[in-house]
Amino acid sequence: MVNKTALDEGGTPTRISTIVAASALAANHTPSAIVRYLDQYVVGQDEAKRTLAVVVYAHYKKLLGAARLNASIAKSNVLLVGPTGTGKTLLCQTLSNAIGVPFVTADATSLAQTRYVNEEIEAILLRLLGQANGDMAKAQHGIVFIDEIDKLKSAGGQLRSTSGEGVQHALLKIMEGSLVKLNATQAIDTSNILFICGGAFVGLDKIRAGKPNYGFISIGDSANQRILDKLNARIKPTDLIEFGLIPEFTGRLPVIANLQDLSRATLVRIMTEPKNSIYQQFRDIMQEQGVALEIAPRVFVEVAELALEYKVGARSLRGIFEEMMTPVLYAVPDLPQVRKIVFSSLFTNPALLDAAGIEADNPVAW
Numbered sequence: 001m002v003n004k005t006a007l008d009e010g011g012t013p014t015r016i017s018t019i020v021a022a023s024a025l026a027a028n029h030t031p032s033a034i035v036r037y038l039d040q041y042v043v044g045q046d047e048a049k050r051t052l053a054v055v056v057y058a059h060y061k062k063l064l065g066a067a068r069l070n071a072s073i074a075k076s077n078v079l080l081v082g083p084t085g086t087g088k089t090l091l092c093q094t095l096s097n098a099i100g101v102p103f104v105t106a107d108a109t110s111l112a113q114t115r116y117v118n119e120e121i122e123a124i125l126l127r128l129l130g131q132a133n134g135d136m137a138k139a140q141h142g143i144v145f146i147d148e149i150d151k152l153k154s155a156g157g158q159l160r161s162t163s164g165e166g167v168q169h170a171l172l173k174i175m176e177g178s179l180v181k182l183n184a185t186q187a188i189d190t191s192n193i194l195f196i197c198g199g200a201f202v203g204l205d206k207i208r209a210g211k212p213n214y215g216f217i218s219i220g221d222s223a224n225q226r227i228l229d230k231l232n233a234r235i236k237p238t239d240l241i242e243f244g245l246i247p248e249f250t251g252r253l254p255v256i257a258n259l260q261d262l263s264r265a266t267l268v269r270i271m272t273e274p275k276n277s278i279y280q281q282f283r284d285i286m287q288e289q290g291v292a293l294e295i296a297p298r299v300f301v302e303v304a305e306l307a308l309e310y311k312v313g314a315r316s317l318r319g320i321f322e323e324m325m326t327p328v329l330y331a332v333p334d335l336p337q338v339r340k341i342v343f344s345s346l347f348t349n350p351a352l353l354d355a356a357g358i359e360a361d362n363p364v365a366w
């Protein structure tokens with residue numbers, strides 16, 4: 001068994017035992033366990049979480065099976081579509097932590113801006129090898145996340161667009177699986193690497209609006225309207241082609257998951273619930289100085305409302321929050337008597353309390 005190679009046609013001779021070991025580890029995690037892990041860090045986006053969890057689980061199961069049969073696999077690369085700041089990158093990063101495979105992110109925009117696309121792609125794969133601590137078998141079972149894929153759209157023969165289309169062609173090759181030379185002695189086989197692409201696809205809504213639904217599906221009384229609605233809510237490859245992705249590229253992304261706009265309530269949860277939430281981070285900072293930080297629920301709602309105005313998803317939360325905290329962070333180290341800080345609104349000064357609960361003079365009133 002050990003002397004057999006799993007990749008017969010020109011592949012790097014990766015031993016089956018290594019493949020089995022690498023995939024088995026990842027395939028150990030059931031989809032529901034992966035989702036539970038993601039839930040600790042990413043709020044909402046349940047559909048995308050489930051889709052990603054299933055894809056990853058199935059991918060490593062397939063690899064295991066294929067290694068045993070000495071066969072190759074048909075990959076289900078994923079496309080994540082959703083507005084900016086709604087958790088696409090965060091989801092992928094957290095996912096790779098969950099299953100413990102090497103993971104790198106790349107930016108399609110910078111790929112489109114370079115004249116040396118292939119060098120840039122090699123650099124991405126080299127980083128993946130680095131993430132695997134130089135273990136080629138591990139790297140060949142990693143995940144590559146390519147962000148901002150929507151920036152590669154070709155727009156009606158303009159000069160700028162040719163580069164985007166060129167990048168799509170270059171990516172096609174590695175997504176499909178090819179042997180990429182990294183240096184004089186090493187080449188990486190991308191056949192078993194899972195590719196996840198992400199993008200905001202601004203304007204896709206307009207393309208999809210007014211499109212006929214799956215009208216040809218006849219609805220009997222017994223048809224499940226929910227399933228039909230789900231089918232109709234799907235982003236179709238033709239929508240993506242109309243957006244500007246080339247058909248071959250779209251064809252390599254069979255799984256599409258949607259991320260939703262974040263509601264006010266979700267934004268509030270993002271500030272407070274994740275393991276490393278902003279609130280928790282600041283509470284930790286204050287605690288190190290022996291000061292308790294208390295922020296009233298109303299404040300989070302006010303921050304969320306401002307963030308909604310900024311229209312960049314959860315990204316603006318940190319900025320608003322930090323602005324609120326800055327005067328406190330500035331003043332507290334000089335106020336040893338202060339033991340507790342209470343914010344009751346974003347628009348009023350916080351109360352600084354000493355050990356007896358008496359309000360100190362407030363130098364924080366900037």
Ligand SMILES: Nc1ncnc2c1ncn2[C@@H]1O[C@H](COP(=O)(O)OP(=O)(O)OP(=O)(O)O)[C@@H](O)[C@H]1O
Binds near residue numbers: 045083086089091314
């Ligand atoms: N669903 C979420 N749960 C928890 N935090 C989130 C969520 N969405 C966004 N965030 C926060 O917002 C920041 C930005 O999110 P992320 O980088 O994942 O956005 P994105 O969808 O990749 O956006 P873009 O399209 O601009 O790349 C994250 O670092 C995270 O702190």
Ligand SMILES: [Mg+2]
Binds near residue numbers: 088089090147198
């Ligand atoms: Mg992103």
